[in-house]
Amino acid sequence: MSFGKNLLFLRKMKNNMTQEELADKMAVSRQTVSKWELDAAYPEMDKLLALCELFSCTLDQLVRENMDIAGESYCNIRFEEVEAFRYIQYTVISPEPEEDAIEHARRWAQQLDMQDPLIIGWDFPAVSQEQINVHHMHGYGVALVLPDGFREENLPSEVKKQDRQRYIAITIKDYQIAPFETIPNAYKVLMAYMNTNGLKGKWDGRIIDCFEKEYEQDGARYMDVYIAVE
Numbered sequence: 001m002s003f004g005k006n007l008l009f010l011r012k013m014k015n016n017m018t019q020e021e022l023a024d025k026m027a028v029s030r031q032t033v034s035k036w037e038l039d040a041a042y043p044e045m046d047k048l049l050a051l052c053e054l055f056s057c058t059l060d061q062l063v064r065e066n067m068d069i070a071g072e073s074y075c076n077i078r079f080e081e082v083e084a085f086r087y088i089q090y091t092v093i094s095p096e097p098e099e100d101a102i103e104h105a106r107r108w109a110q111q112l113d114m115q116d117p118l119i120i121g122w123d124f125p126a127v128s129q130e131q132i133n134v135h136h137m138h139g140y141g142v143a144l145v146l147p148d149g150f151r152e153e154n155l156p157s158e159v160k161k162q163d164r165q166r167y168i169a170i171t172i173k174d175y176q177i178a179p180f181e182t183i184p185n186a187y188k189v190l191m192a193y194m195n196t197n198g199l200k201g202k203w204d205g206r207i208i209d210c211f212e213k214e215y216e217q218d219g220a221r222y223m224d225v226y227i228a229v230e
Helices: 003-013 019-026 030-037 045-055 059-063 097-111 129-133 179-196
Strands: 074-082 085-094 118-124 138-146 159-162 165-173 210-217 220-228
Touching (some): 003 030, 003 179, 019 030, 019 045, 074 179, 085 097, 165 179, 179 220
Antiparallel strands (some): 118 210, 210 220
């Protein structure tokens, strides 16, 4: 726990606000902000409350929690306009749902003679406590994205369509080293950015509201995590 690290994290989340910009908003010097972030000085209560209001966080979060969860594995928070696409979907509940669902989508792609298929996935929350606690099962859904012009006849599942949608995204490098930590943290980083900057997620049931996309580049494995925004 470090107030200084939390403040630095929130400042970066606030559209990469500079120390000078934060100092102006708090009516203090840039050197004072620097001391706060180094834990060499501590703001008075009125400044703490003003920081909470600016960054849309609670006092407990600012001074007691570890908000700086980004780490070096995460980079390139950005907005992306994902163009409209068609897809077929598969959802599974099992002890290894992500692996099972992705493998199923790969078999579909092979059957359909797709080259370099685009598969995106997301956690499927409709799982009972008995399935989780007793059988150690979880849910995962995938979408096999159909290339432009791909014919819809004789497909193994109903074709669904999604309109063009704006997402906030983040990239994780070498996510597979500790996936149960890095992937949830990626969502937390995005939610922190959205909260700090007053952005609203889009959860209307008509789109894929969040998803993950895996790929390899220059010998490293990456995952992009997306959340739909208004």
